[in-house]
Amino acid sequence: MTDADPRASRADDAHGPVRVHEPVLLPESIVALDLQRGMTLVDGTVGAGGHASAFARALGPDGLVIGLDRDAEILPYAERALSLARAEGGARFVLRHASYAEIEVALSDLGIASCDRVFLDLGVSSLQLDSALRGFSFMRDGPLDMRMDTSRNPRDAAAWLRTVSAAELERVLGEIGEERFAGRIARAIVEARARRPLTSTLDLADVIVRAVPAAARHGRVHAATRSFQAIRIAVNDELGELERGLAAAWRVLAQDGRLAAIAFHSLEDRIVKQFLRERAERVTKKPVVAGDAECARNPRARSAKLRCGIRRSA
Numbered sequence: 001m002t003d004a005d006p007r008a009s010r011a012d013d014a015h016g017p018v019r020v021h022e023p024v025l026l027p028e029s030i031v032a033l034d035l036q037r038g039m040t041l042v043d044g045t046v047g048a049g050g051h052a053s054a055f056a057r058a059l060g061p062d063g064l065v066i067g068l069d070r071d072a073e074i075l076p077y078a079e080r081a082l083s084l085a086r087a088e089g090g091a092r093f094v095l096r097h098a099s100y101a102e103i104e105v106a107l108s109d110l111g112i113a114s115c116d117r118v119f120l121d122l123g124v125s126s127l128q129l130d131s132a133l134r135g136f137s138f139m140r141d142g143p144l145d146m147r148m149d150t151s152r153n154p155r156d157a158a159a160w161l162r163t164v165s166a167a168e169l170e171r172v173l174g175e176i177g178e179e180r181f182a183g184r185i186a187r188a189i190v191e192a193r194a195r196r197p198l199t200s201t202l203d204l205a206d207v208i209v210r211a212v213p214a215a216a217r218h219g220r221v222h223a224a225t226r227s228f229q230a231i232r233i234a235v236n237d238e239l240g241e242l243e244r245g246l247a248a249a250w251r252v253l254a255q256d257g258r259l260a261a262i263a264f265h266s267l268e269d270r271i272v273k274q275f276l277r278e279r280a281e282r283v284t285k286k287p288v289v290a291g292d293a294e295c296a297r298n299p300r301a302r303s304a305k306l307r308c309g310i311r312r313s314a
């Protein structure tokens with residue numbers, strides 16, 4: 001790791017200012033996970049290390065945090081946050097570029113058979129959204145990329161949009177994006193791509209906005225929000241990863257270990273809910289949601305749902 005502030009390198013790319021990612025439902029996650037000093041915790045979506053560094057402080061110097069992220073570019077941010085926590089008496093830590101669905105391999109590479117806690121904070125980080133070059137945002141002009149793992153996923157959003165069938169595109173926009181104009185948007189994308197390759201975020205956003213009825217173009221939520229989210233989820237197979245990741249996490253959890261996950265999308269939350277209902281003693285029967293103050297401070301928190309369960313039998 002370099003000594004340079006990793007945030008500076010993002011800001012230096014002249015694609016706009018970079019927000020620091022604010023961890024969602026942080027005190028609630030610490031309570032749900034019932035963190036004890038000396039425990040081993042896997043943060044499967046370590047991101048910029050906001051949650052992980054707070055967990056590290058709660059685990060104390062004999063604890064261990066293993067942080068995984070599918071996005072190698074974000075790990076220097078986690079390194080910085082966790083180093084600071086460590087210097088202040090927090091847990092030791094190890095970071096790995098891996099999907100949380102690979103949690104078993106990550107642990108066995110470290111010679112660790114099981115862990116006490118697993119935490120997942122799903123979706124994208126503000127750092128990813130704010131980097132125009134990553135192509136996640138319809139607000140910033142950039143390549144239509146949207147891959148969380150640019151080194152291991154060969155198919156970016158532009159390639160996905162080039163090859164997806166009209167029917168599958170409509171299904172993704174309708175089912176994953178819950179986009180009521182899925183049919184119109186899918187047809188507009190198919191027509192546009194027949195004329196020219198869709199390669200930029202603003203180009204795609206423009207096609208989507210023009211496809212929806214005029215009355216729906218200027219609502220509180222940008223008309224491209226749902227489509228961009230749905231395409232991102234498809235490009236990264238986020239729902240498949242979640243199903244594989246929950247099952248893998250359960251296999252490495254020690255008896256009485258806890259799994260907590262924060263979902264921002266109704267289909268993700270449904271997968272987490274179903275999984276815990278079938279296997280866990282649930283710490284939270286109803287999802288924990290953010291209070292008014294957090295939602296006012298951090299609009300991302302509005303859709304967050306935290307669920308947690310205990311693995312009673314190993």
Ligand SMILES: C[S@@+](CC[C@H](N)C(=O)[O-])C[C@H]1O[C@@H](n2cnc3c(N)ncnc32)[C@H](O)[C@@H]1O
Pocket residue numbers: 021022023024044045046047048049050051052068069070071074098099100101121122123124125126148241245
């Ligand atoms: C909401 S952010 C996490 C933010 C983090 N809790 C913090 O406080 O900084 C979600 C992170 O999960 C990562 N991610 C998404 N899917 C993943 C997967 N299948 N495996 C590992 N990381 C993943 C993203 O790259 C992103 O960095």
